[in-house]
Each structure stands twice: as C-alpha cells, then as structure tokens.
Amino acid sequence: MQCQKRRVSSEGLKKLRKSGLNLWLKKARDRHGNKYSYDTVEQTFETQKRPSVKITCKKHKRSFFVIPHNHLRFKSGGCEACDYDITHQNSINREREKFFTFFTKHLADRLVIRSEFKGMTKPLNFYCKIHQEISSHKPTFLINSNNFGCNLCASSSVL
Numbered sequence: 001m002q003c004q005k006r007r008v009s010s011e012g013l014k015k016l017r018k019s020g021l022n023l024w025l026k027k028a029r030d031r032h033g034n035k036y037s038y039d040t041v042e043q044t045f046e047t048q049k050r051p052s053v054k055i056t057c058k059k060h061k062r063s064f065f066v067i068p069h070n071h072l073r074f075k076s077g078g079c080e081a082c083d084y085d086i087t088h089q090n091s092i093n094r095e096r097e098k099f100f101t102f103f104t105k106h107l108a109d110r111l112v113i114r115s116e117f118k119g120m121t122k123p124l125n126f127y128c129k130i131h132q133e134i135s136s137h138k139p140t141f142l143i144n145s146n147n148f149g150c151n152l153c154a155s156s157s158v159l
C-alpha cells in the first residue's frame with residue numbers, strides 16, 4: 001500500500017515559503033526592532049527550523065548564522081557580540097546596585113554622582129556638595145579605602 005503524499009505544486013511551495021518568511025520577519029522585527037538586517041535571509045529561508053540564515057547585526061557590523069527560530073528565542077538574536085554585551089551589562093548592573101547601596105549609606109549626604117557607572121574599576125565623577133568640587137574615583141577604591149570621595153573633605157576631617 002502506498003502512502004498518499006500531499007502534493008504541493010512548486011508554486012504552492014513558493015507561496016508557503018514566502019508566507020513563512022514574512023511571518024518570521026514580522027516576529028523578528030517585533031522582537032528585535034531595527035537591530036538586525038535581514039537582506040540575505042529572503043534567498044535562503046526555508047522554514048523556522050532549518051537551515052540557518054545569515055543575519056547582520058547593525059550595532060556590531062558583523063554577520064552570523066542562526067536557526068531562524070533561535071533568532072526569535074535569544075535576546076541576542078544569536079549574535080555573539082550582542083550576547084557578550086548582554087552578559088556584561090548584567091554584571092555591571094549588579095555592581096552598580098552594590099556600589100549605589102554603599103554610596104547611599106556612606107557618601108550620599110556629601111556627594112552626588114555625576115557620571116555614568118560603567119563598572120567598579122571605571123572612574124566615576126563625584127560632586128561634593130560642601131566644596132562644590134568634582135573629583136574622579138574608582139568605585140572599588142571608595143568602597144575599600146573608606147575614602148571621602150573629595151580631597152577637601154578628607155583634609156578638613158584631618159584638622
């Protein structure tokens with residue numbers, strides 16, 4: 001007995017592929033906005049599951065191959081550089097939280113943070129409300145040294 005295969009004309013297949021592609025493109029743009037470019041996907045897209053398609057990351061100016069379905073699943077879209085950024089940003093966020101807790105408790109009555117926190121070892125600018133001076137310190141230095149974060153505050157406390 002022969003299994004009856006559903007026959008789809010090549011024209012029908014093309015239509016299926018096209019509607020799958022359009023649906024996927026819509027989902028990809030909903031998920032990732034304008035971050036990636038899909039110029040070459042049109043020629044190679046078959047289904048969500050295979051084969052991998054070539055996508056270009058606009059931010060990192062690099063191309064990568066990814067299974068279409070995974071491009072929707074991953075926050076990084078499958079771009080290794082985006083993935084690195086996301087992981088890196090998560091660890092900065094944790095460090096920022098830790099430092100801001102310390103800062104609020106020990107320094108916020110005199111100082112105001114005047115630049116963007118980029119990590120424990122990246123200098124931050126602090127504005128002293130008493131002396132109206134800005135000085136730059138690494139967050140890790142302030143935590144570990146009990147520093148005043150302002151040289152004038154430090155010297156007036158010695159007096």
Ligand SMILES: [Zn+2]
Binds near residue numbers: 057059081083
């Ligand atoms: Zn990227």
Ligand SMILES: [Zn+2]
Binds near residue numbers: 129130132150151154
């Ligand atoms: Zn001061």
